[in-house]
Amino acid sequence: MKFSALFIVNLLIFAMPNIYAQSELLNSLIPKPTKVILSAGKFTFDNKITVKSTNRRLAAYFKNRIFELTAINLTNSSSANEKTIIFESGLLPNESNKEAYNLEITRSTIRIYGNTDEGIFRGIQTLFQMIPPKIKKQHNGQPFILPACRIEDKPRFRWRGLNLDCSRHFMSKDFIKRYIDILAYFKFNTLHWHLTDDQGWRIEIKKYPKLTEIGAWRKEADGSIYGGYYTQEDIKEIVTYAQSRYINIVPEIEMPGHSLASLAAYPENSCTGGPFEVTNMWGVMKDVYCPGRDSTFNFLQNILDEVIQLFPGRYIHIGGDEVPKDRWKECPRCQARIKSEGLKDEKELQSYFIKRIVNYLESKGKTAIGWDEILEGGLAPGAIVQSWQGHDGAIAAARLEHETICSPTSHTYLNYDPDNLDLKIAYSFEPVPEDLNAEEAAYVIGSEVNLWTEHCPQEKVDTQLFPRILALSEVFWTNSPKNYDEFYNRLRAKYEDLDALSIKYGRESKLITYKIDRDSDNNHYIITFDIHQEGIDLRYRLDGLMPTYRANLYKQPILINSNRQLVVAAFRDTVYLDKKINFDFIFHKAVGKNIKLMNNYSLHYRANGDNSLIDGIRGTNNFHDGMWQGYEGVDFEVIIDLGTVTEISKVVPRFLLNSNSWVFLPQKVIISISDDGIEFTDEKVIVNNISQKNSEIIIKEFQADFSTAKARFIKVFAESLKVCPQWHPGAGHKAWLFIDEIVVE
Ligand code: ACM
Ligand code: ZN
Secondary structure: OHHHHHHHHHHHHHHHHHOOOHHHHHHOOOOOOOEEEEEEEEEEEOOOEEEEEOOHHHHHHHHHHHHHHHOOOOOOOOOOOOEEEEEEOOOOOOOOOOOOEEEEEOOOEEEEEEOOHHHHHHHHHHHHHHOOHHHHHHOOOOOEEEEEEEEEEOOOOOEEEEEEEOOOOOOOHHHHHHHHHHHHHOOOOEEEEEOEEOOEEOEOOOOOOHHHHOOOEEEOOOOOEEEOOEOHHHHHHHHHHHHOOOOEEEEEEEEOOOOHHHHHHOHHHEOOOOOOOOOOOOOOOOOOEOOOOHHHHHHHHHHHHHHHHHOOOOEEEEEOOOOOOHHHHHOHHHHHHHHHOOOOOHHHHHHHHHHHHHHHHHHOOOEEEEEHHHHOOOOOOOOEEEEOOOOHHHHHHHHOOOOEEEOOHHHHEOOOOOOOOOHHHHHOOOOOOOOOOHHHHOOEEEEEEEEOOOOOOHHHHHHHHOOHHHHHHHHHHOOOOOOHHHHHHHHHHHHHHHHHOOOOOOOOOOOEEEEEEEOOOOOOEEEEEEEOOOOOEEEEEOEOOOOOOOOEEOOOOEEEOOOEEEEEEEEEOOEEEEEEEEEEEOOOOOOOOEEEEOOOOOOOOOOOOHHHHHOOEEOOOOOOOOOOEEEEOOOEEEEEEEEEEEEEEEEEEEEEEEHHHOEOOOOEEEEEEEOOOOOOEEEEEEEOOOOOOOOOOEEEEOOEEEEEEEEEEEEEEEEOOOEOOOOOOOOOOEOEEEEEEEEEO
């Protein structure tokens, strides 16, 4: 007994030096610090530690956060303790970066120092990341061990933001605070808060109460009312919370476009006078603020006066993107303004608008930021340009010696599906456009992750942002050379920490690929799935219902030999990862026969190519699902050859309505049959009876009944709208027609 106990103790002692390897220390850190040096020894973190800081707020924050993360209570620590944590500022005199910090851990002391408290704060986050995830999960005040080490670190960019759209979907005050903590943890320093848009005005303005009484609420397609807003008290609370976490909040008050919610409340600021409703449609709306009226500017300046009172930071974002000029072209006041100001056209009128607001903000000591459209018609002096349509806006701004935030859709729009903008693409992002020389490059102050929330309510934000936001946190912060494989290893280790922080992370990339094999007689299909992320399960059902995490686990290829609705969904444990694939298998008479398309489908929406309209698989209501074939601006016509004369009772093509995405139903569908493929008879005309204005996504079957006709050939013609109708935001542009399957019974 005695011997074996000793033996175990010895093993433990010998194992000690290995408990923390350099790789393990590094694995706990995203973004990667500039320099990490592991040394001998360890610091035991328990409740017998004295925290010393000249900044009492910082010390209080530290103790509170340690308690939140570990349940270790440092508030009663006495000065007799042998261990100390010291925060010291003013100690990196040769370093100009105010966020730089050093972190040193020895057996008795943790020292975090920099030139500023902001730098120390960033270093504290590094320390928080080093706390083992198990300790955070157990959360019972148990001591833990930190390795002795020395870390030197500073950010590459001074602007590292997240743009959170709280207009399209409202997010609670507590949720915003939670995200402020998350941003701080991963060393972001800016929350760009998108507070107003066509679909909702979310900030209380005392002088204009209707902005929230009317503008904060929209009627959804199902008749329900959706909305919410932040009171000025809420905003003060959030701003204070952010300040103590060194996160700068930049409010965005959109103008002159994306302003329908405001115009619904105060239509007198539009060109036509309204009336308007807060819209439930996504897209770019034609009704915008009228710059022909001085009263519009008074209104906006009064709003900005209140915004300035609420947000002490230097920056106010004023939008400026996606402004259709239709109304201005027809508005006598706007045209008079163009004349009186000697402007060339409506683009210069946009520039006039922005300049007037930028100047106003400047007179109040604020700096305006606008999306890259503020370059149109001449850039306002002093404004910062946020480039979203590629890098061009950033290049133009830098060459005009304006500061710029480079956040192109291609790499930073995390509202895009991870199928298309995956982790690797995000990690490959370089915020400084390569066309810029060193002097110009200095105007690129940083970048932002963007999350537009049309399809992302609060409960989906984690899965949409994570893990991809971590790739961008590293891109924005890290000075050392990037290596995707090395980052990916650290990310895999970080997942446990995300779990411990209750961050419901989602997909890294295109999670699932599949192939469908069909036997030569079209009697059955075999569907094989591949999963491209570790720790993910596929669950499925065959009755068209959504699987839960308890549904059948996919282990081997699935055989289908009768009509079935297969739904496959991805889960990480119990968390649904917002990825499902539906297959509606239908064994009908045209499956595997020949088809001739008379018009070309779009190469962007080709489905499975020519034969996908008679492959026996119907799509979901998502036209991106790979089953739908899209036709842009043209009618649809096909001839199906069944090979031999066959008894036909009905022919059922399906089309899609998704007016928000410019996808409309055909006006009518004409179906006829033939024995020789030349003369078609028995023509059936099915007229569309669903309003194209319906904002829901609808799949409509256009069924032709033939009782018991016999024929070898079937012709299906569908008359497209070809252009978006006058009432639609895309009026005059090409309209889409989408079809998935033509079922022949
Ligand atoms: C934007 O995405 N319209 C800035
Ligand atoms: Zn006007």
